Amino acid sequence: GAGVSQSPSNKVTEKGKDVELRCDPISGHTALYWYRQSLGQGLEFLIYFQGNSAPDKSGLPSDRFSAERTGGSVSTLTIQRTQQEDSAVYLCASSFSGGPTGELFFGEGSRLTVL
Amino acid sequence: KNQVEQSPQSLIILEGKNCTLQCNYTVSPFSNLRWYKQDTGRGPVSLTIMTFSENTKSNGRYTATLDADTKQSSLHITASQLSDSASYICVVSGSGGSYIPTFGRGTSLIVHP
Numbered sequence: 400g401a402g403v404s405q406s407p408s409n410k411v412t413e414k415g416k417d418v419e420l421r422c423d424p425i426s427g428h429t430a431l432y433w434y435r436q437s438l439g440q441g442l443e444f445l446i447y448f449q450g451n452s453a454p455d456k457s458g459l460p461s462d463r464f465s466a467e468r469t470g471g472s473v474s475t476l477t478i479q480r481t482q483q484e485d486s487a488v489y490l491c492a493s494s495f496s497g498g499p500t501g502e503l504f505f506g507e508g509s510r511l512t513v514l
Numbered sequence: 515k516n517q518v519e520q521s522p523q524s525l526i527i528l529e530g531k532n533c534t535l536q537c538n539y540t541v542s543p544f545s546n547l548r549w550y551k552q553d554t555g556r557g558p559v560s561l562t563i564m565t566f567s568e569n570t571k572s573n574g575r576y577t578a579t580l581d582a583d584t585k586q587s588s589l590h591i592t593a594s595q596l597s598d599s600a601s602y603i604c605v606v607s608g609s610g611g612s613y614i615p616t617f618g619r620g621t622s623l624i625v626h627p
Contacts, residue, residue, distance in 0.1 A: 403557070430613070432614075434617075440619065441603070441617055441618065441619035441620055442558075442603070442617045444614055444617070447613065447614055449613075455613075455614055490557055490558075492557070498613060499545035499546060499607040499608065499609050499613055499615075500545065500546055500565075500607070501613075502548070502560045502563070503558075503560070503605075503615070505557025505558050505559070506557050507555075507556060507557055508555075508556075508557055
């Protein structure tokens with residue numbers, strides 16, 4: 400597609416439920432990043448993919464968070480047993496090569512609300 | 515530890531006025547610095563990229579400067595417009611092997627008519 404696509408755009412769930420957030424990067428982009436942005440806060444790095452492998456997952460806040468990427472394209476971020484503090488906007492970005500000069504192209508984000 | 519500090523945290527100006535946003539960083543070794551604009555409810559969009567050898571770069575009414583010696587950058591907005599209301603994020607990438615850029619917390623700019 401023309402840009403990074405994320406779904407759902409909004410998700411409301413009950414505490415304890417599992418959620419899956421999807422990211423479809425720009426075609427041909429090998430690098431993919433997940434970030435979390437709480438209300439009024441900066442972007443918090445979660446995980447980085449180069450192709451299908453995740454050389455840096457240091458930002459995942461707990462073992463309830465996991466992510467995978469298949470076919471070097473679509474990525475899914477899964478949050479198990481959601482907690483209220485997981486409420487945030489989850490942003491996905493892709494980059495052509497993942498090198499230090501690569502521009503990150505962001506999706507519109509998935510807004511997660513945990514009741 | 516790599517850090518990016520931005521100031522001010524928030525800024526309110528009148529339409530037509532100029533403003534300057536600041537960014538200080540400790541990322542080393544340095545590769546490049548980008549300024550992103552994030553409109554409310556949208557993802558960030560890159561405005562400019564500055565590499566080590568560049569001092570000034572313009573993109574329309576936006577002018578970014580870089581002083582690699584003092585590790586400071588600024589983003590100057592000329593003749594502000596209502597559409598400039600957004601968060602401006604300074605992002606610094608290192609060349610030391612990690613391809614994870616370091617994000618500042620952003621400056622929230624509000625332009626009033």
